[in-house]
Amino acid sequence: MNPAEDYILNQPEPYKGILLHLQSVIEHIVPEVDLKYKYRIPFYYINGRPFCYLNQSKDYVDVGFWNAAHLSVHLNKMATAGRKMMKSLRYRSLEEIDDAVLTEVLRDAYSVRAKKFWK
Numbered sequence: 001m002n003p004a005e006d007y008i009l010n011q012p013e014p015y016k017g018i019l020l021h022l023q024s025v026i027e028h029i030v031p032e033v034d035l036k037y038k039y040r041i042p043f044y045y046i047n048g049r050p051f052c053y054l055n056q057s058k059d060y061v062d063v064g065f066w067n068a069a070h071l072s073v074h075l076n077k078m079a080t081a082g083r084k085m086m087k088s089l090r091y092r093s094l095e096e097i098d099d100a101v102l103t104e105v106l107r108d109a110y111s112v113r114a115k116k117f118w119k
Contacts (some may be wrong), residue, residue: 089105
């Protein structure tokens with residue numbers, strides 16, 4: 001098992017359940033992601049470039065998007081306070097996760113990365 005998976009499995013509930021669900025959705029929607037352990041959190045990369053990360057902090061889990069200035073969907077649902085380059089979807093329970101929103105944001109982020117880096 002890699003350190004990123006250890007991070008997820010060692011979180012207390014409800015965060016472990018949230019992280020496992022997010023991991024499943026991310027890997028289903030963007031199958032070419034590579035899960036690594038960077039900056040002491042699970043970080044997804046595509047072709048060696050950062051894509052998104054998972055972070056349990058305080059009383060929530062963030063799905064943070066790297067270089068998110070170009071995202072265009074569900075911006076009203078994303079946390080941005082105190083950040084210039086990052087935006088995240090924030091969840092405090094499994095019930096808060098709207099898979100349709102998460103999927104649309106993941107596809108938008110993937111599209112942004114494809115236009116920027118994979119021409």
